[in-house]
Amino acid sequence: xxPPANEPSTERSLNFIEQIVEEDISAGLHDGxxxxxxxxxxxxxxxxxxxxxxxxxxxxxxxYGGLTNLRFDDTNPVTEDTExxxxxxxxxxxxxxxxxxxxxxxxxxxxxxxxxxALIEKGLAYVDDSTAAxxxxxxxxxxxxxxxxxxxxxxxxxxxDLFRQMKAGAYPDGAKVLRAKIDxxxxxxxxxxxxxxxxxxxxxxxxxxxxxIYPMYDFAHGQSDAIEQITHSICTLEFIPxxxxxxWFIEQLGIxxxxxxxxxxxxxxxxxxxxxxxxRLVEGGHVTGWDDPRMPTLAGIRRRGYTPDSLREFCERIGxxxxxxxxxxxxxxxxxxxxxxxxTHRVMAVVDDQPIKLVLTNYPEGQExxxxxxxxxxxxxxxxxEVPFGREVYVERDDFMEVPPKKYFRLAxxxxxxxxxxxxxxxxxxxKNGAGEVTELHCTYIPESKSGQDTSGINVKGxxxxxxxxxxxxxxxxxxxxxxxxxxxxxxxxxxxxxDDNAFLSLLNPNSLVVVKGMVEPNLAGRAVGERVQFMRxxxxxxDVDSTPNQLVFNRTVxxxxxxxxxxxxx
RNA sequence: AGCUCGAUAGUAUAAGGGUAGUACAACAGAUUUUGGUUCUGUCUGUCUAGGUUCGAAUCCUGGUCGAGCUACCA
Numbered sequence: 045x046x047p048p049a050n051e052p053s054t055e056r057s058l059n060f061i062e063q064i065v066e067e068d069i070s071a072g073l074h075d076g077x078x079x080x081x082x083x084x085x086x087x088x089x090x091x092x093x094x095x096x097x098x099x100x101x102x103x104x105x106x107x108y109g110g111l112t113n114l115r116f117d118d119t120n121p122v123t124e125d126t127e128x129x130x131x132x133x134x135x136x137x138x139x140x141x142x143x144x145x146x147x148x149x150x151x152x153x154x155x156x157x158x159x160x161x162a163l164i165e166k167g168l169a170y171v172d173d174s175t176a177a178x179x180x181x182x183x184x185x186x187x188x189x190x191x192x193x194x195x196x197x198x199x200x201x202x203x204x205d206l207f208r209q210m211k212a213g214a215y216p217d218g219a220k221v222l223r224a225k226i227d228x229x230x231x232x233x234x235x236x237x238x239x240x241x242x243x244x245x246x247x248x249x250x251x252x253x254x255x256x257i258y259p260m261y262d263f264a265h266g267q268s269d270a271i272e273q274i275t276h277s278i279c280t281l282e283f284i285p286x287x288x289x290x291x292w293f294i295e296q297l298g299i300x301x302x303x304x305x306x307x308x309x310x311x312x313x314x315x316x317x318x319x320x321x322x323x324r325l326v327e328g329g330h331v332t333g334w335d336d337p338r339m340p341t342l343a344g345i346r347r348r349g350y351t352p353d354s355l356r357e358f359c360e361r362i363g364x365x366x367x368x369x370x371x372x373x374x375x376x377x378x379x380x381x382x383x384x385x386x387x388t389h390r391v392m393a394v395v396d397d398q399p400i401k402l403v404l405t406n407y408p409e410g411q412e413x414x415x416x417x418x419x420x421x422x423x424x425x426x427x428x429x430e431v432p433f434g435r436e437v438y439v440e441r442d443d444f445m446e447v448p449p450k451k452y453f454r455l456a457x458x459x460x461x462x463x464x465x466x467x468x469x470x471x472x473x474x475x476k477n478g479a480g481e482v483t484e485l486h487c488t489y490i491p492e493s494k495s496g497q498d499t500s501g502i503n504v505k506g507x508x509x510x511x512x513x514x515x516x517x518x519x520x521x522x523x524x525x526x527x528x529x530x531x532x533x534x535x536x537x538x539x540x541x542x543x544d545d546n547a548f549l550s551l552l553n554p555n556s557l558v559v560v561k562g563m564v565e566p567n568l569a570g571r572a573v574g575e576r577v578q579f580m581r582x583x584x585x586x587x588d589v590d591s592t593p594n595q596l597v598f599n600r601t602v603x604x605x606x607x608x609x610x611x612x613x614x615x
Numbered sequence: 616a617g618c619u620c621g622a623u624a625g626u627a628u629a630a631g632g633g634u635a636g637u638a639c640a641a642c643a644g645a646u647u648u649u650g651g652u653u654c655u656g657u658c659u660g661u662c663u664a665g666g667u668u669c670g671a672a673u674c675c676u677g678g679u680c681g682a683g684c685u686a687c688c689a
Contacts, residue, residue: 056637057629085689120688176687186617186685221687231618233685242687261689284620285684306620308682313626319689361638363628365621368682372626375639385652422652453650462648495648507648581649608650 059364078110086128099359114143121248171206189229266290269302314526349586349601417465436513453506468493516563519596
């Protein structure tokens with residue numbers, strides 16, 4: 045296989061893994077074949093960090109005419125479950141990738157077992173009767189060499205016999221383990237006779253009760269790669285110390301020489317990415333579930349309204365390297381805005397628990413007009429929609445100030461604004477209730493200023509959105525913001541030096557979800573779940589699954605950039 | 616602590632001995648019936664000390680700082 049004709053290296057610079065692959069291809073390694081794998085453990089939901097890995101693995105294969113396997117790393121039956129298998133497959137497909145084969149490490153249990161016996165026969169593995177505590181005690185520390193286990197020098201025949209009995213179920217959990225016999229003094233702790241098989245009388249989600257011994261990660265992953273003839277096995281930095289072991293097993297077993305390469309995992313500002321912490325958020329009820337739109341899970345981010353394209357673009361932009369990184373969540377937001385600006389239709393929604401009613405005193409009572417408003421100024425082919433207009437419209441409280449500051453271009457006593465797609469109006473009178481709160485604004489509209497046929501000659505600086513009182517459709521609007529108030533929650537938790545596992549919960553953003561009533565234009569009635577729109581001047585929103593035929597629920601995917609908010613923050 | 620990995624604008628990421636570039640962010644202006652979009656412009660960077668070299672972000676040595684590993688998890 046050769047790279048695509050349109051030389052990819054000219055579009056952007058290669059990351060270090062692409063460089064390795066290109067070197068391997070031009071060296072003729074494996075006849076230029078590229079086979080990667082994405083190896084999730086089916087014990088949790090995929091998140092943005094996995095998205096980076098998926099885009100890397102599948103993207104690499106696509107780019108170099110190769111393939112990618114989806115392989116579930118299911119060697120620990122007590123934590124894994126089919127429930128996760130299905131969600132993981134959904135997420136990968138949703139991101140836009142197809143795997144060559146759906147495989148499971150458990151497919152290889154027979155083969156892996158045979159590898160273990162082969163190692164025993166070479167005198168490179170032994171059965172150890174020590175307890176976990178005893179093994180740990182003899183392991184030494186990075187500065188102190190380990191001591192050999194009293195069982196280290198059992199004969200091949202005895203080891204083989206014991207191991208077969210382990211497999212046959214002769215021993216309870218923890219009674220014995222199989223260990224590789226390498227070097228108890230190695231500076232690499234993974235070389236101090238690592239455990240490669242342990243006894244677990246547990247039901248496996250695929251193999252059922254066929255096995256009561258299960259291989260450890262180090263004795264399963266590299267071998268699985270080799271069995272599949274994976275050419276480039278890509279994982280995160282914390283596996284670097286495992287690589288010598290990975291290579292050692294492959295060499296001792298004389299199997300296909302897959303190679304492991306490591307990249308730095310994704311960290312995002314204002315969120316956490318560890319499975320453990322995400323699980324805690326769900327189980328502690330701090331979010332509504334794995335698919336809560338504030339979660340960095342693919343399920344959550346999808347429900348939030350993000351698109352697969354925007355995520356792939358994000359993964360492309362963050363790059364791949366070996367240094368630790370903390371990506372500004374603003375880049376993710378940029379990627380989704382960029383796409384949604386191009387693709388979504390504009391609609392008007394007054395998102396406010398207490399909107400202000402605007403009464404056009406000189407507009408004939410009972411009269412209605414249909415305004416034709418363009419769906420998307422970025423897309424000339426997107427057409428127009430019909431929006432009913434009348435004597436009374438709702439506007440947002442934010443769009444009126446009784447005493448406006450300088451450069452406030454919205455409604456204020458005596459000030460004029462354009463109602464988007466309709467008329468210019470002037471605010472004449474402010475009506476308040478007993479509590480002194482503004483309830484209505486009495487305005488006059490300029491009949492000659494109708495949108496598209498404006499002969500009034502009046503120039504206004506501000507345009508605001510509105511919804512006809514007579515036609516407004518009520519909706520629930522969920523305004524989401526970053527889940528954490530701290531830029532780097534994982535790091536701050538570490539700095540707290542608390543032994544409390546839940547310390548990071550104190551960093552949650554109390555305002556990450558604000559539910560507000562909305563009045564939306566009738567156009568929106570009956571929109572399907574997952575549809576995306578821009579609420580003009582507010583942000584991008586998507587119809588949530590919680591919607592019912594009588595009640596639309598919108599999730600805010602992301603706000604629009606807001607130069608005015610920035611301006612007011614300054615002063 | 617030992618071993619391993621890493622260090623380029625605020626955040627990421629290029630430059631592989633020869634002009635430090637790109638994106639996001641920030642800032643300023645223009646356009647705008649979204650304070651959106653678009654366009655233009657501006658700002659900020661090679662951790663440190665030596666060495667090799669005509670020339671070092673790049674190669675070498677020491678230091679500093681950061682991260683990972685030290686599970687019968689993956």
